[in-house]
Amino acid sequence: MDSERCCCSITNPNDASAPAKIFTFDGVYDSPATTEQIYNEAAYPLVEGVLEGYNSTVFAYGQTGCGKSFSMQGVEEPPSQRGIIPRAFEHIFEAISLVEDIKYLVLVSYLEIYNEEIRDLLSEDKKKKLELKENPERGVYVCDLSHHAVHDVSECRRLMATGQQNRSTGSTLMNSDSSRSHSIFTVAVEMMPIRQCLQTMSMSHCSIRRGKLSLVDLAGSERQAKTGATGDRLKEATKINLSLSALGNVISALVDGKAKHIPYRDSKLTRLLQDSLGGNTKTLMLACLAPSDYNYDETLSTLRYANRAKNIHNKPHINEDPKDTMLREYQQEIQKLRALLENNAQVYNSMRETGEGGAGEGEREGEGSRRVRDRDGATPSTVRS
Known part of the structure; x- marks a missing residue:
């Protein structure tokens, strides 16, 4: 083995007269x-x-x-x-x-x-x-x-x-x-x-x-x-x-x-x-x-x-x-869920302002969260940077 020249040689042990192969x-x-x-x-x-x-x-x-x-x-x-x-x-x-x-x-x-x-x-x-x-x-x-x-x-x-x-x-x-x-x-x-x-x-x-x-x-x-x-x-x-x-x-x-x-x-x-x-x-x-x-x-x-x-x-x-990157799929799913949550928040705030809130607000908020999950399936996996 010659590391400097990046080469190795091998000789046949059964034929001493044969030249080495390099x-x-x-x-x-x-x-x-x-x-x-x-x-x-x-x-x-x-x-x-x-x-x-x-x-x-x-x-x-x-x-x-x-x-x-x-x-x-x-x-x-x-x-x-x-x-x-x-x-x-x-x-x-x-x-x-x-x-x-x-x-x-x-x-x-x-x-x-x-x-x-x-x-x-x-x-x-x-x-x-x-x-x-x-x-x-x-x-x-x-x-x-x-x-x-x-x-x-x-x-x-x-x-x-x-x-x-x-x-x-x-x-x-x-x-x-x-x-x-x-x-x-x-x-x-x-x-x-x-x-x-x-x-x-x-x-x-x-x-x-x-x-x-x-x-x-x-x-x-x-x-x-x-x-x-x-x-x-x-x-x-x-x-x-x-x-x-x-x-x-x-x-x-x-x-x-x-x-x-x-x-x-x-x-x-x-x-x-x-x-x-x-x-x-x-x-x-x-x-x-x-x-x-x-x-x-x-x-x-x-x-x-x-x-x-x-x-x-x-x-x-x-x-x-x-086309098939998981990162793109995760990011798109996260953006979609954020948009839905923002929309639900706007609806909820509008209902409170018009006096439609009250005792059922917590229930409606829970229903909004369930609608997000039902519509888009399981919550996407976390993507760490």
């Missing part, structure tokens, strides 16, 4: 590197982009047991080894706390792809299979996936911990706590300039931006002869390898440039990552290695995988005024 990347980190360093140098710019309204994706790829989950999630102590996901939480909310003239709404979701089935890791019904849909405005999305409004880092951590407890794991010969599914933790940040809305006095003329951060922890590629997988573990490994193979085919087709068809539909994983690979997203791939002679074949495969992926050209742009 691969060059945007950044290379050896064992002494901390997740703090990796975040600051590689992931930080992508999270900054989310706060400007871009989509960003960070995903870790590599064989089982090579440190993907550690890179993404890390450990609490020492602080320098907290993973990319908790650091992204801190980054986002620290940035929000420094801005006074923008209203923010932060929503998170957490799903896994287990045996080619999509499950909501934050739902009470963890076994429910969710379906993928696609439309021109939203692109590919998961039906009935729960989205949770969060207001600080601790709420994000709590939801992440809940999802991790619900995630499918199992023991193999190569990893006692092996992830048996791919997981995607998504943080959507909607932002609306308060001053502009006050000037226009209309939600329809308020500019809303929405950035989305997708944090992907892929299950590791496996060889049955090494993992000793049987029964359910073997079935899981087969599905994992098939989806990773489909991901490799998509990457190859995108890099080839001559392919008339990109096989996104070959797996649930590639459909969910469709925008991250060749689409409207800034994407970072972390290729994790287990540098030992025993893992030569898997390490070479990962390096080749990453070497192809670095040649993909995405087309990211700021997401301005998307």
Whole structure:
């Protein structure tokens, strides 16, 4: 590993005469590197982009047991080894706390792809299979996936911990706590300039931006002869390898440039990552290695995988005024309720002035409040800035 030249070389332990294979990347980190360093140098710019309204994706790829989950999630102590996901939480909310003239709404979701089935890791019904849909405005999305409004880092951590407890794991010969599914933790940040809305006095003329951060922890590629997988573990490994193979085919087709068809539909994983690979997203791939002679074949495969992926050209742009922003819906609902309450107050005051008040005033006021709820449904969720 040569961090200064951003390259790594690999030699075949079974063929001493063969020349070393050399691969060059945007950044290379050896064992002494901390997740703090990796975040600051590689992931930080992508999270900054989310706060400007871009989509960003960070995903870790590599064989089982090579440190993907550690890179993404890390450990609490020492602080320098907290993973990319908790650091992204801190980054986002620290940035929000420094801005006074923008209203923010932060929503998170957490799903896994287990045996080619999509499950909501934050739902009470963890076994429910969710379906993928696609439309021109939203692109590919998961039906009935729960989205949770969060207001600080601790709420994000709590939801992440809940999802991790619900995630499918199992023991193999190569990893006692092996992830048996791919997981995607998504943080959507909607932002609306308060001053502009006050000037226009209309939600329809308020500019809303929405950035989305997708944090992907892929299950590791496996060889049955090494993992000793049987029964359910073997079935899981087969599905994992098939989806990773489909991901490799998509990457190859995108890099080839001559392919008339990109096989996104070959797996649930590639459909969910469709925008991250060749689409409207800034994407970072972390290729994790287990540098030992025993893992030569898997390490070479990962390096080749990453070497192809670095040649993909995405087309990211700021997401301005998307049609389905929750922030716009909440603000419109709040404005509607305020208008109704003001109207009821005017009617009530008029009745008092004409002498129609008296003993029934409290009752009529209660009826007015009920009319607001009955006409417009449940009170809208609170939107914090």
